[in-house]
Amino acid sequence: MRTLTGITPSGTLHIGNYFGAMRPAIDAQARGDCYYFIADYHSMTSVTDAAERRKNTLGIALDWLACGLDPKTSVFWRQSDVPEVCELMWMLGSLTPMGLLERAHSYKDKTAKGISPNFGLFAYPVLMAADILLYDTHRVPVGKDQKQHLEMTRDMAIKFNEAYGETLVVPEAEIRDEVAVIPGLDGQKMSKSYGNTIEIFGDERVLRKKIMGIVMDSRTPAEPKPDADKNLAIQVLKFFAPPDVAADFENRLRAGGLGYGDLKKALFEHYWNYFAAARARRAELAANLDHVEAVLRDGALRARATAEQVIGRARRACGLR
Numbered sequence: 010m011r012t013l014t015g016i017t018p019s020g021t022l023h024i025g026n027y028f029g030a031m032r033p034a035i036d037a038q039a040r041g042d043c044y045y046f047i048a049d050y051h052s053m054t055s056v057t058d059a060a061e062r063r064k065n066t067l068g069i070a071l072d073w074l075a076c077g078l079d080p081k082t083s084v085f086w087r088q089s090d091v092p093e094v095c096e097l098m099w100m101l102g103s104l105t106p107m108g109l110l111e112r113a114h115s116y117k118d119k120t121a122k123g124i125s126p127n128f129g130l131f132a133y134p135v136l137m138a139a140d141i142l143l144y145d146t147h148r149v150p151v152g153k154d155q156k157q158h159l160e161m162t163r164d165m166a167i168k169f170n171e172a173y174g175e176t177l178v179v180p181e182a183e184i185r186d187e188v189a190v191i192p193g194l195d196g197q198k199m200s201k202s203y204g205n206t207i208e209i210f211g212d213e214r215v216l217r218k219k220i221m222g223i224v225m226d227s228r229t230p231a232e233p234k235p236d237a238d239k240n241l242a243i244q245v246l247k248f249f250a251p252p253d254v255a256a257d258f259e260n261r262l263r264a265g266g267l268g269y270g271d272l273k274k275a276l277f278e279h280y281w282n283y284f285a286a287a288r289a290r291r292a293e294l295a296a297n298l299d300h301v302e303a304v305l306r307d308g309a310l311r312a313r314a315t316a317e318q319v320i321g322r323a324r325r326a327c328g329l330r
């Protein structure tokens with residue numbers, strides 16, 4: 010049972026990425042056979058500065074390792090170190106109807122926002138399918154926004170197998186209900202592109218200010234708040250505080266007497282402490298970048314060994330060899 014997931018290095022990682030994708034991926038290490046990668050080819054549709062891509066890629070490598078990715082158990086690599094993925098993309102793309110790609114939410118959302126579409130943006134679900142299918146993946150932990158891409162991946166694998174015989178493993182998405190959508194500072198889905206993120210790692214003052222700046226309503230502290238469970242700070246606190254502590258805050262808010270300032274202060278403290286050990290590990294890793302490079306190089310060798318088998322199978326199946 011192989012688990013695989015990737016994160017695009019298009020910016021700094023936030024707690025939506027952490028609970029939606031990284032945490033389930035890190036937990037899956039207990040089951041063994043995990044493949045995790047930094048999707049640097051995917052960042053090319055949004056980042057066009059080479060230095061920025063390198064910096065983001067390294068930053069995400071540090072984030073993953075600091076948060077508990079164990080490179081001894083898991084294969085951890087940079088997507089572009091295994092360029093066979095582009096070859097599989099072509100094989101899959103040649104079987105993918107335009108209509109399927111035209112229906113992709115991410116493509117429709119981005120073009121609706123005025124981003125001028127290019128081939129990369131349009132073909133992105135095919136590259137993502139190749140990422141998954143190149144490694145005989147069974148499970149893919151992702152946030153809910155990636156559900157459609159996983160369905161498209163399954164379609165492509167099935168089509169390939171129908172055309173050329175059983176070759177590719179048909180994978181399944183692993184989407185945890187309780188963390189399917191982490192809300193951002195404005196209550197919408199947390200996303201780099203909405204500017205509403207709480208980063209996993211960052212400057213303490215900046216992050217404190219972000220959390221203390223969450224906009225609440227104008228009810229006085231004393232007023233009871235029957236809708237306490239809908240409060241954004243309470244919702245986010247539930248990810249960081251032990252259940253009884255979070256429930257206590259929620260009850261105090263509901264009963265009246267707890268001010269929003271105190272609630273946000275508690276949220277900040279719980280969030281900050283939650284990542285304290287990871288923060289220390291990240292600082293150590295940042296002081297030892299040669300080690301991080303070596304980890305990625307070793308991961309690329311291991312990933313490539315698997316990829317070569319699968320691409321070989323696929324080439325033979327479709328008559329390229």
Ligand code: ADP
Pocket residue numbers: 016017025026027028029030150151152153154155188189190191192198199200201202
């Ligand atoms: P962003 O929306 O910030 O650009 P990405 O699309 O790079 O994030 O997402 C990387 C991974 O993190 C994906 O698996 C995605 O589903 C997950 N993810 C991103 N935002 C959230 C969120 N707010 N809640 C849950 N999971 C999320």
Ligand code: TRP
Pocket residue numbers: 013014015016017048051136137140141149151155
């Ligand atoms: N498209 C994913 C995102 O934006 C990142 C990604 C690329 C990915 N390839 C993948 C996730 C393969 C899981 C499996 O979040």
